[in-house]
Amino acid sequence: MAKPNALQEQLLKAGLARKAQASAAAREQAKARQGKAPDASAEIQREAERVRAEKAERDRAIAAERNAQARATELKAQARQIIQAHAVPHAGESEYRFNDGAAIRTLLIDATLRKALSAGALVIVSHGEGHALLPRAAAEKVRERAPEAIVVDHGQVGESTVPSTGNAEDDAYYAQFQIPDDLVW
Known part of the structure; x- marks a missing residue:
């Protein structure tokens, strides 16, 4: 020890x-x-x-x-x-106006492109600083990858195209008047 x-x-x-x-x-x-x-x-x-x-x-x-x-x-x-x-080339003398977020944008298109847009065959997507027209099949591929790129899609299924005024009585009254998709404003 x-x-x-x-x-x-x-x-x-x-x-x-x-x-x-x-x-x-x-x-x-x-x-x-x-x-x-x-x-x-x-x-x-x-x-x-x-x-x-x-x-x-x-x-x-x-x-x-x-x-x-x-x-x-x-x-x-x-x-x-x-x-x-x-991208579908777009040119023409007719203005097509649409909402892009808080801004109203304009594309110059011709009558056939306007009909295709209103029918939902074409979709407007944001592309860089501008916008492009895409056929529906290509737009669906873009929607899978970057849904925020889709700006205008008149042929989207399940989405209500009738704007709401916030008053149910007014909405019911104005529902009887149809607004065409190809309205030029």
């Missing part, structure tokens, strides 16, 4: 302590020294493991966010390619 220290020797000589008490105290001190070291390292290991798990979770969340952003960018790029490949 360990060599007794000077204080223990003095207590033994003075008769204030017994040899059994001194050896028991020495054993407890030795156990405490040995016991605390593994506890401290185990606590450090648990803390390190917790930090590693938190870091792995953060890394997974960041990777998922990056993947979602990359997927959204990829879908927008595919929509741009579809619009470029299938």
Whole structure:
């Protein structure tokens, strides 16, 4: 065992302590020294493991966010390619006005394009700084990838085309008057 220290020797000589008490105290001190070291390292290991798990979770969340952003960018790029490949050239002397968010925009088109737009065969989509006309099939592909690019779609199924005034009586009265889709204003 360990060599007794000077204080223990003095207590033994003075008769204030017994040899059994001194050896028991020495054993407890030795156990405490040995016991605390593994506890401290185990606590450090648990803390390190917790930090590693938190870091792995953060890394997974960041990777998922990056993947979602990359997927959204990829879908927008595919929509741009579809619009470029299938855009119907439009030219004419007749103005076709439509709402694009809070602004009213104008496209110059001819009578055949106006009929196709009002029938729902053509759809207006935003394309860069301007707008483009797309056939319905191409517009559906764009809608799957970037629905915010669709500006005007008169042939969309399930959507109410009658605007509401906010008053049920007025809506019922004005419902008897049909507004043509190809109205020029």
